[in-house]
Amino acid sequence: MREFDPHFAHTVFFWFKNPDNQEDRAAFEKSLQKFLDNSAYAKTSFIGRPPKASRDVVDGSFTYSLIVTFESAEAQQKYQDEAPHKVFIEESSHLWAKVIVYDSMGVQ
């Protein structure tokens, strides 16, 4: 959980249709955690939410964030194709209105 693999970081921000709906939030957290627990490829698996108080320069409008690291771009591709990932998308994609994904390879 705490190991951060600097080869490949996959960062996702989710904006919910109903960000204040507690049932939606609980369902999403459960579904995402199940996926990450069952992924054969995800290393770091961090699920976050914005702090209540945010500085002006910070975009605190998202509902959830996800940071997952991998040993390689190939491992990240395998994670995209994993059955647990597809289950998560099926279970949860109706909850969000927008997603932004950023992939990064470590420079060192």
Place this chain on the structure above:
Amino acid sequence: MREFDPHFAHTVFFWFKNPDNQEDRAAFEKSLQKFLDNSAYAKTSFIGRPPKASRDVVDGSFTYSLIVTFESAEAQQKYQDEAPHKVFIEESSHLWAKVIVYDSMGVQ
């Protein structure tokens, strides 16, 4: 470097004015690495760049990414105010046209 603290993740994406300028890139990497090496508060310190080939749903338009974790929101605030951070901003802020910052607290 590899320790990921799930309490607070600070994620920054930088879009350069001249993303193909190798001198700008080298100066930025050196300046940012110096800051992170001298920070008393940053835990994980990951500097990334987009993979060459990206999937359609991924925003690969940024020049550099930064992922830094902290033991608390208070530690992140102290990092904002550190002298090495101010030096980094002074040295490097002319290089970027746009920055997006997302802060996240771990849900668990």
